[in-house]
Amino acid sequence: MLSIKRLPASLRFILFTVVGVLVWNFRSAFLQDLLLIGSFFVALWRNPRGFKVWLQPAGLLFLLSGLLILVLLPLSPVAGPSFRELLKYADVMLATLAIPALFPTRHKIEGLLFYGAWAIVAVLSCDLARMVATLGPQVFQLGHELEPFAFGHSNLSAMMGGAACLVLLTSGWMLRERRWAALGCLVGVLICLAHEFLIASRGPQVALMATVGLAAVIIPSGWRLKVVLTVLMLLAVTALVVNIERINPRFSDRRALRSFAGREVVWSHTPNLVRERPVWGHGWGTTVFEEHYHRSNPPQSPSHFHHAHQYWLQVAFATGWVGVALHLLGWVWLLARLLGVLARCTNVNQRLLPALIILLIAHVHIYGMADWPAGVVGVMMTWLIPVGLVVTSRAEENR
Numbered sequence: 045m046l047s048i049k050r051l052p053a054s055l056r057f058i059l060f061t062v063v064g065v066l067v068w069n070f071r072s073a074f075l076q077d078l079l080l081i082g083s084f085f086v087a088l089w090r091n092p093r094g095f096k097v098w099l100q101p102a103g104l105l106f107l108l109s110g111l112l113i114l115v116l117l118p119l120s121p122v123a124g125p126s127f128r129e130l131l132k133y134a135d136v137m138l139a140t141l142a143i144p145a146l147f148p149t150r151h152k153i154e155g156l157l158f159y160g161a162w163a164i165v166a167v168l169s170c171d172l173a174r175m176v177a178t179l180g181p182q183v184f185q186l187g188h189e190l191e192p193f194a195f196g197h198s199n200l201s202a203m204m205g206g207a208a209c210l211v212l213l214t215s216g217w218m219l220r221e222r223r224w225a226a227l228g229c230l231v232g233v234l235i236c237l238a239h240e241f242l243i244a245s246r247g248p249q250v251a252l253m254a255t256v257g258l259a260a261v262i263i264p265s266g267w268r269l270k271v272v273l274t275v276l277m278l279l280a281v282t283a284l285v286v287n288i289e290r291i292n293p294r295f296s297d298r299r300a301l302r303s304f305a306g307r308e309v310v311w312s313h314t315p316n317l318v319r320e321r322p323v324w325g326h327g328w329g330t331t332v333f334e335e336h337y338h339r340s341n342p343p344q345s346p347s348h349f350h351h352a353h354q355y356w357l358q359v360a361f362a363t364g365w366v367g368v369a370l371h372l373l374g375w376v377w378l379l380a381r382l383l384g385v386l387a388r389c390t391n392v393n394q395r396l397l398p399a400l401i402i403l404l405i406a407h408v409h410i411y412g413m414a415d416w417p418a419g420v421v422g423v424m425m426t427w428l429i430p431v432g433l434v435v436t437s438r439a440e441e442n443r
């Protein structure tokens with residue numbers, strides 16, 4: 045049997061990118077389920093010890109938050125629909141558990157992120173070509189309205205493109221001695237930025253700008269370089285903010301900006317639902333939220349809300365303050381461990397991986413301040429947990 049490692053680098057690139065596309069964007073649930081569920085059993089067979097990475101404090105906190113959802117499920121007034129909705133994510137959860145066993149080293153995590161980013165580039169390239177071919181010169185005005193979007197929604201597509209940008213920027217730096225590989229990463233970044241520009245989703249654009257600004261503080265090791273880069277980033281962000289309406293005309297809609305595109309309605313009413321069951325919450329899923337929200341006489345709104353449009357508010361609704369505490373402690377612990385690993389790195393190349401994971405987590409959480417990370421963005425957010433656990437495991441630190 046031919047080993048994948050013996051394949052030429054170009055063929056490995058194509059193979060792993062295609063697998064990434066199937067995982068992220070394949071329209072047949074059966075094949076996607078087969079890949080994700082199959083990965084769990086392969087991991088269980090080849091490296092069962094890899095699952096021990098979850099026994100870190102951060103891993104245990106996230107496992108407890110998942111267990112809480114299962115325990116509370118029978119108590120939901122719409123337990124049946126909620127269970128069916130949860131069952132759709134069973135493949136994702138099994139793949140999440142398997143990531144540390146399938147990718148137990150920093151080198152393999154780097155490969156996972158690299159090929160995952162190129163899979164996103166491949167998907168967005170097709171979407172970008174479709175937008176330009178369909179709309180022609182009007183793509184700058186109507187790109188945001190052209191459905192269907194690559195990842196189901198304009199915000200989700202833009203968020204995935206922003207994440208791919210971050211990965212390929214760091215990968216390009218790590219591959220800088222291989223000129224053509226670094227140039228390829230730059231091309232991938234430009235494709236994602238072009239898609240981000242044309243799709244004109246405000247929240248993801250703000251999240252990407254804020255995350256790139258944060259990189260000036262996270263990546264450099266010396267305080268002098270941090271200060272210089274921070275000042276340069278602040279100047280760049282200021283220039284972008286001053287010209288934001290030229291970059292994205294949708295920022296000129298002051299009414300939408302003041303109401304956060306109508307989200308202030310759901311933000312103002314959801315806390316009332318949280319107070320009804322503050323400790324354990326109402327249960328997981330959009331079906332549960334819609335059931336409670338739309339029968340509770342909410343304020344009038346032209347939008348039909350499927351969720352709270354805010355990460356922490358949705359967690360509080362679903363699992364109460366117990367769930368909020370588990371999520372908060374889990375993320376803080378994981379970020380603290382990543383920052384600790386970052387502080388112990390001796391050169392830029394070593395710093396890039398933990399810094400990248402911190403930036404990806406920040407990217408999703410900044411977006412989550414004004415929206416719920418649904419769909420593929422929620423999957424990405426979930427998979428960043430085991431990725432972070434591998435990089436912060438003691439075995440990896442001692443390598």
